[in-house]
Amino acid sequence: MASTAADSTAQAAPTAPPSLILPPSQFARLQPHAYLLAHLSPPASSQQPSLRANGRSPSQFRITSANTGSLTHTNGSAVVRLGDTTAVCGIKAEILHTEDIPSWSVSHSSSSLASNKRRKLTSPAENLGADREDGSEETDDDDDSYIEDFSLLVPNLSLSTGCAPGFIPGAPPSALAQSLSHQILSLLRSTRIVRSKDLQIWYQRPNLGREELEVHNEDEQMDVDVEQDRSGGATPEPREIKAFWVLYIDIMIISLAGNPFDAAWLSVLAALRDTKLPRAWWDVDNEIVVCSDLVSEARKLSLRGLPVASSFGVFEADAAAGWRAVLIPDAEEERKIADSERKGIRRRWILADPDGYEEGLSLERVCLVVDRDQGGSGEVVIVKLEKNGGFAVDRKELKQLVEISAQRWEDINQILGQC
Amino acid sequence: MNKEAPLSVVERDFILDALRENVRLDGRSADQLRSLTVSFGEEYGHVKVQLGKTSLIVRISSEVAKPHDDRPFDGIFNISIELTAMGSPAWENGRQGDLEAYVANVLDRVIRHSNALDTESLCILKGVSCWTIRADVHITDYDGNLIDASCIGIMAGLQHFRRPDAVVKDGQVIVYGLDERVPVPLNITHKPLSVTFHTFDEGKVVILDAARKEEQASEADVIIGLNNAGDVCYLSKFSGSPVDALVFVTKTTVALEKVKEINSIIDKALQADLAKRAKGGLAEQARAENDRLIG
Amino acid sequence: MMGGPIASLHPLSRADGSASYKCPSTGSNVLGSVNAPVELPGRRDALKPEDATIEVFVKPGTAPSGVGERYVEGILRGALSRIVLGREKGYPRRGVVITLAILGGESIGRGGSYLPLLPALLHTSILALLSASVPLSMSLSATMLAVNPSGEIVRKPSITDARAAASLHVLAFTSKGHLLLSESEGRFNFDTWDKVYENALAVCHGTSTLSSDGDVAMTENMDTQPLEGFVRDTVEDHIRAEYAWKVDAA
Numbered sequence: 001m002a003s004t005a006a007d008s009t010a011q012a013a014p015t016a017p018p019s020l021i022l023p024p025s026q027f028a029r030l031q032p033h034a035y036l037l038a039h040l041s042p043p044a045s046s047q048q049p050s051l052r053a054n055g056r057s058p059s060q061f062r063i064t065s066a067n068t069g070s071l072t073h074t075n076g077s078a079v080v081r082l083g084d085t086t087a088v089c090g091i092k093a094e095i096l097h098t099e100d101i102p103s104w105s106v107s108h109s110s111s112s113l114a115s116n117k118r119r120k121l122t123s124p125a126e127n128l129g130a131d132r133e134d135g136s137e138e139t140d141d142d143d144d145s146y147i148e149d150f151s152l153l154v155p156n157l158s159l160s161t162g163c164a165p166g167f168i169p170g171a172p173p174s175a176l177a178q179s180l181s182h183q184i185l186s187l188l189r190s191t192r193i194v195r196s197k198d199l200q201i202w203y204q205r206p207n208l209g210r211e212e213l214e215v216h217n218e219d220e221q222m223d224v225d226v227e228q229d230r231s232g233g234a235t236p237e238p239r240e241i242k243a244f245w246v247l248y249i250d251i252m253i254i255s256l257a258g259n260p261f262d263a264a265w266l267s268v269l270a271a272l273r274d275t276k277l278p279r280a281w282w283d284v285d286n287e288i289v290v291c292s293d294l295v296s297e298a299r300k301l302s303l304r305g306l307p308v309a310s311s312f313g314v315f316e317a318d319a320a321a322g323w324r325a326v327l328i329p330d331a332e333e334e335r336k337i338a339d340s341e342r343k344g345i346r347r348r349w350i351l352a353d354p355d356g357y358e359e360g361l362s363l364e365r366v367c368l369v370v371d372r373d374q375g376g377s378g379e380v381v382i383v384k385l386e387k388n389g390g391f392a393v394d395r396k397e398l399k400q401l402v403e404i405s406a407q408r409w410e411d412i413n414q415i416l417g418q419c
Numbered sequence: 420m421n422k423e424a425p426l427s428v429v430e431r432d433f434i435l436d437a438l439r440e441n442v443r444l445d446g447r448s449a450d451q452l453r454s455l456t457v458s459f460g461e462e463y464g465h466v467k468v469q470l471g472k473t474s475l476i477v478r479i480s481s482e483v484a485k486p487h488d489d490r491p492f493d494g495i496f497n498i499s500i501e502l503t504a505m506g507s508p509a510w511e512n513g514r515q516g517d518l519e520a521y522v523a524n525v526l527d528r529v530i531r532h533s534n535a536l537d538t539e540s541l542c543i544l545k546g547v548s549c550w551t552i553r554a555d556v557h558i559t560d561y562d563g564n565l566i567d568a569s570c571i572g573i574m575a576g577l578q579h580f581r582r583p584d585a586v587v588k589d590g591q592v593i594v595y596g597l598d599e600r601v602p603v604p605l606n607i608t609h610k611p612l613s614v615t616f617h618t619f620d621e622g623k624v625v626i627l628d629a630a631r632k633e634e635q636a637s638e639a640d641v642i643i644g645l646n647n648a649g650d651v652c653y654l655s656k657f658s659g660s661p662v663d664a665l666v667f668v669t670k671t672t673v674a675l676e677k678v679k680e681i682n683s684i685i686d687k688a689l690q691a692d693l694a695k696r697a698k699g700g701l702a703e704q705a706r707a708e709n710d711r712l713i714g
Numbered sequence: 715m716m717g718g719p720i721a722s723l724h725p726l727s728r729a730d731g732s733a734s735y736k737c738p739s740t741g742s743n744v745l746g747s748v749n750a751p752v753e754l755p756g757r758r759d760a761l762k763p764e765d766a767t768i769e770v771f772v773k774p775g776t777a778p779s780g781v782g783e784r785y786v787e788g789i790l791r792g793a794l795s796r797i798v799l800g801r802e803k804g805y806p807r808r809g810v811v812i813t814l815a816i817l818g819g820e821s822i823g824r825g826g827s828y829l830p831l832l833p834a835l836l837h838t839s840i841l842a843l844l845s846a847s848v849p850l851s852m853s854l855s856a857t858m859l860a861v862n863p864s865g866e867i868v869r870k871p872s873i874t875d876a877r878a879a880a881s882l883h884v885l886a887f888t889s890k891g892h893l894l895l896s897e898s899e900g901r902f903n904f905d906t907w908d909k910v911y912e913n914a915l916a917v918c919h920g921t922s923t924l925s926s927d928g929d930v931a932m933t934e935n936m937d938t939q940p941l942e943g944f945v946r947d948t949v950e951d952h953i954r955a956e957y958a959w960k961v962d963a964a
Contacts, residue, residue, distance in 0.1 A: 102548055105547060105590060107591060151824065178780075178784035178785070179781065179788045182782050186899070332891065363795070382901075384898065389895075398907075476817055501773065503773055504747065505746075513771060557815045559747075
């Protein structure tokens with residue numbers, strides 16, 4: 001009797017005061033902000049480094065891997081994993097006949113005399129442009145307007161059902177998916193990564209000299225040959241664009257754990273590098289475009305540069321500071337506070353490649369897309385910079401972020417080189 | 420969703436009682452239009468319509484496109500209306516409500532299906548290219564009678580709009596910029612407008628151009644679409660309680676009178692704008708010459 | 715040369731607040747309305763418990779809205795939500811609905827750059843928010859700068875300047891001088907951006923704030939008033955007009 005009573009009290013003792021200690025996973029859910037803050041600013045006595053809840057240092061990106069050519073029915077494809085965020089990109093090339101383009105036969109006389117000339121292939125401007133082809137970046141500038149004018153690149157991003165909680169089946173494309181699609185399209189355009197030359201399908205009228213050869217014997221070098229002929233003073237040969245390749249770039253985020261843009265863009269980049277277009281020509285007898293089924297004749301795209309995206313989120317120690325403060329410090333004071341901060345307590349952290357948890361806790365975002373001139377040896381060039389939603393990132397911080405992004409470029413260059 | 424806050428019972432009774440005594444909220448008579456101003460912006464086809472407190476902006480734009488396969492000789496004309504929270508806080512952005520679909524349908528019938536804009540004249544090259552004319556209606560303030568106000572805006576816009584000149588030269592279409600060649604007005608076959616009536620008190624009271632609160636208190640609406648010549652191109656009694664057939668007969672004459680009145684207001688505004696442009700153009704030329712002299 | 719922007723406050727009667735804004739260099743003309751605070755019954759699960767939900771809707775003038783609009787809406791929402799005091803009484807769990815209609819200027823095609831319109835959209839929004847008396851922590855001003863291929867910075871670029879530019883930059887500063895937003899595209903390096911920053915700050919806040927690095931401030935000739943003052947002037951003019959009866963009576 002007595003012994004059992006003693007037993008029960010002994011058992012009850014540890015549970016008697018309701019425990020105030022929560023397992024970390026529950027704490028993370030109940031107080032996400034405090035949880036991340038506790039990781040980033042460990043007590044000085046603990047001798048622990050300031051790490052994020054996911055164990056990364058603030059400027060550390062997640063483990064990135066890329067795999068190309070895994071979808072067999074596409075012209076190019078890639079699967080990119082950025083930690084738990086996974087993006088799949090498939091590129092399908094379709095033929096668009098010029099006669100199906102409403103604005104093909106339209107030229108605007110005023111503003112764009114250039115555009116008028118562009119389509120008359122005998123004009124000297126074209127010859128000059130063709131001469132310098134395959135040279136440095138600046139040569140074939142205005143021939144890329146084809147891509148823009150006729151929408152030859154059609155990216156579409158979808159966030160698949162179940163990629164994150166809250167993505168239910170049957171919902172229309174979310175605002176996030178739409179704006180990511182737009183960002184990818186505008187980046188494809190502004191970086192001019194795909195050359196319009198790669199997407200043109202030509203018809204070469206047989207000339208007297210090589211009657212027998214006909215169109216079938218044109219090899220992939222044909223373009224260059226003919227242009228050299230022409231610029232060499234020969235009478236311009238009647239040659240015309242009969243069709244274009246349209247690249248349908250479909251990106252699917254199958255798992256979303258933060259930073260979808262970096263993953264999506266990297267998958268586009270890897271897939272474009274993987275894309276092969278079959279040799280195609282205009283068959284004048286049947287009036288159709290014919291493609292060669294020889295794999296050996298298929299051509300890779302010659303891309304311009306390697307723009308790499310790096311995104312950052314800003315985590316603030318006091319989330320509601322802007323609201324609670326009677327007077328928000330102005331930019332000058334802000335800088336002073338930032339200077340004095342180094343000694344004392346930090347107020348904010350810039351987190352590279354934020355995961356889903358961190359994204360939910362940061363308002364301010366920075367996205368940098370950088371490239372290097374001359375195939376990687378030259379100077380770092382920024383091709384897109386976006387900073388929005390807060391005051392923490394100013395000139396000094398951006399300068400650091402550009403450096404981090406340049407470092408990231410090296411890593412990605414290596415990763416893409418291996419796949 | 421997309422419903423205005425309902426009227427209170429007293430407010431409704433007040434409006435009805437007053438109407439029975441032939442008094443309207445704003446003191447108009449039953450067949451009187453609210454004050455209407457039509458003005459034009461800098462660009463061709465930019466119209467601002469102010470009908471009482473209802474105001475809207477219409478923009479007409481043109482683009483070269485490929486004609487529909489089944490109609491190679493026709494150009495394309497579209498009317499687009501989207502109700503945003505700008506016009507009324509009750510309207511939700513990005514969600515189509517019943518009102519939006521209804522107004523779009525009526526506008527389509529009154530203007531597009533009556534062939535007010537001659538689409539054949541928009542053809543450039545058979546089956547290859549044609550003009551697409553697009554009318555965008557932006558409701559900026561909603562205080563009733565959306566349909567009539569939109570009709571006025573679109574018709575004024577179509578008459579004001581000038582598309583760039585285009586010429587076909589050996590299979591190539593050349594589009595000339597607005598500053599290069601005198602732009603071309605659209606070919607308007609007739610000028611239909613809609614006139615909306617609302618009925619109250621079991622059809623005994625019929626008023627024209629109802630304001631928002633009157634619309635809310637009404638039993639039914641009758642829309643008559645007709646042109647200056649009196650050709651009826653649209654008649655509807657869409658919802659609400661039944662209306663005596665005689666209303667259509669008697670009100671058609673009223674509607675014709677109103678259509679003429681409105682069309683003359685549009686004409687006057689167009690004339691004034693044209694005169695202003697001619698003057699502005701001359702001044703511009705003079706300045707350019709001066710510049711040249713100085714240069 | 716071209717004058718400054720033209721704006722008016724509260725041109726509409728139904729909306730809680732509204733503003734129209736016209737930028738002479740790009741020709742963009744934007745009308746904005748703000749309804750706040752309003753109930754957002756359809757989005758109950760998206761409402762934040764302690765903050766206001768800001769919704770931005772951009773309606774293009776002569777085209778159906780598409781992915782580009784969703785993108786620019788996101789940018790505007792990001793910038794404005796840092797300025798609106800959504801925790802003030804009456805605002806949490808409610809919506810601040812900003813509707814912007816593009817009424818003039820060139821329309822933007824699919825995938826086209828929204829940067830030329832961004833300053834006008836931001837200015838219209840801030841004026842409309844002021845007109846609706848939405849509590850704000852600060853105001854903002856924004857400007858677009860183009861860097862032409864020879865590396866010169868072009869202030870107040872026209873649409874043609876913007877097309878020919880090597881890079882385009884839109885920067886927005888709060889009334890206290892923080893860099894609130896920076897959107898750039900094209901090819902450029904950090905030093906170029908840094909110069910653009912200096913220039914943009916001068917356009918938005920005048921040269922006085924640049925006094926720390928003296929000679930730059932001296933070489934910039936400011937022919938127009940800083941944009942920050944423009945927002946203030948617009949509001950002051952409106953108040954003067956609204957209270958004319960009171961002033962007259964006194």
